[in-house]
Amino acid sequence: MHDPLDGDTSKITLVRAKGSSVWDDKGREYLDCTSQAWSNSLGANDDRVVEAAIAQLREITHARPNFNTVPLLQLTSKLREISPGDLNRIGYCLHGSLAVEMAIKLAFKNRPGAQNLIVLQDAYHGRSITTMAASWPHPNNPFLPIQPRFTRVPHPDPYRPRLGMDIEAESQLCLHLLEETILKSVDGGVAAIMLEPIMGNGGHIVLPLSFHKGVRDICDRHGIILIWDEIQSCFGRTGAMFAADLYGIVPDIMTFGKGIGGGFPLAGIMASEKLNGFNSGEDALTFGQFPVAMAAAVATVDAIIADKLCDNARKLGDYATQRLVEMSERRKLIGDIRGPGLFVSIELVKDKQTKEPAPKAASEVYRRGVEKGVLFGESRYAGLGNLIKVKPPLDCTHEDMSRALDVLDDVLGSIEADGIA
Ligand SMILES: Cc1ncc(COP(=O)(O)O)c(C=O)c1O
Incomplete structure (x- = not known):
């Protein structure tokens, strides 16, 4: 039981959703790369x-x-x-x-x-x-x-x-x-x-x-x-x-x-x-x-x-993967890129050789993404906890995916500059 009134005060209160976007009670819009627990295959409130x-x-x-x-x-x-x-x-x-x-x-x-x-x-x-x-x-x-x-x-x-x-x-x-x-x-x-x-x-x-x-x-x-x-x-x-x-x-x-x-x-x-x-x-x-x-x-x-959303998931997933591969050549935190389709995530590591997980960097990606209006998925898996998931609804536009990846690139750059891993 998580009583919402006893809970975490940093939690965002959502009031509206449409397509790949959600809005909070302060009127802020976020691009939702979590599809709310990967559950909105079709964008929200179709x-x-x-x-x-x-x-x-x-x-x-x-x-x-x-x-x-x-x-x-x-x-x-x-x-x-x-x-x-x-x-x-x-x-x-x-x-x-x-x-x-x-x-x-x-x-x-x-x-x-x-x-x-x-x-x-x-x-x-x-x-x-x-x-x-x-x-x-x-x-x-x-x-x-x-x-x-x-x-x-x-x-x-x-x-x-x-x-x-x-x-x-x-x-x-x-x-x-x-x-x-x-x-x-x-x-x-x-x-x-x-x-x-x-x-x-x-x-x-x-x-x-x-x-x-x-x-x-x-x-x-x-x-x-x-x-x-x-x-x-x-x-x-x-x-x-x-x-x-x-x-x-x-x-x-x-x-x-x-x-x-x-x-x-x-x-x-x-x-x-x-x-x-x-x-x-x-x-x-x-x-x-x-x-x-x-x-x-x-x-x-x-x-x-x-709407041929399986095709869209494949095409958008290919685009995301190709951008992430290119990003991983510049960003030392990206250890691996996973698919298929829009089942997309990256593993953040302290060192590409040792593959030691970088869970603090993953939490920072989430926090800094929120500040820039993008919700990335995190993993809470007990053994690793260092995944960032990019799984918007399957009808997400190319433009929105491109923006999400620009923000990801940006926050990874700032996290690396701050020496967080
Ligand atoms: C593979 C798998 N099985 C079962 C579940 C449990 O589903 P629910 O949270 O709807 O009970 C999940 C939820 O994340 C899942 O990913």
Whole structure:
């Protein structure tokens, strides 16, 4: 619980948002490179989404899960049209963490007797009791006594490969260790392996395709369910509708959230037709099928397709990446540049050789960006905390992206001049 009136007085109070901009209570405008937790795939308050939500508000705002509603049926058929492979069974809730819990429940339901679920070391899957336990280890975690335990395995990291290994060799090593873990390190069998196709909060790690292919193969050979947590990568952020499309791999269960609701709370799972669904009472949330969010989501998905926002994410992401590469030749703080699409971040380091993280510099980029009217994303990952994320809405203009990068260049220059790392 964060009581807003007890809290941090430096917090900005937002009063309005439109497209890639937000305004505070003092009338200041900011270019929002966070898309508010990477959730506004479509820019904020898109007229089509607002109108769809208002129209739905006038009809029905709440229905318990025993009933269908018109936007629920419309959204489900729309998602079936675009879902990867046979992921045609759709379930809904309001938050990503609960979508991950739904995926975990469905996996155990379909692998009766299995006792374990494997996750990656730097994973992030949410902040509910269960999903926090499935995420990177939290120092001094007070909830451990009531959290389930997951088995964490190492994953390849292209920027910091173990012992200076070639990334493909490291990918093979991690696959080998994963299989050994399944065979020798767990009692009672593994129900599922869960991973983010591009790891987000745990340091923005872009897993190599060979690792993804290898994990799919291991799951197939051992009869283990593969869960991809696409809450951060779904609905165009990577330049493809889903990372599953980008990599050409179909998991057995996929979570989605964030960008789908056009700013309204909505998340869920897409599951393979081969899996059994839930029985009555196994998964039902009072507000889990919020009709207003469903109507907003129908309009959002239509707009993402009609406005070709996947293409825009690719083009704008390419432009940002190319500018950042050029910037990194002048700015000694920039250690690495990550994508794909508009899943963009840079890692700030004290030294490009040692790659020692520079978390103070990252906090300064955020602070100085605010002063110049640009909100950059930060990372609070326990192990690093030195990422700057540049993830505006997918319909951000070239001009706005260019301004954000000019400001980034400028603040990095001033931070370097002040000797902060
Ligand atoms: C990959 C991933 N999974 C799950 C979540 C949790 O989603 P929520 O904050 O909506 O509960 C997040 C949120 O950042 C995420 O990035």
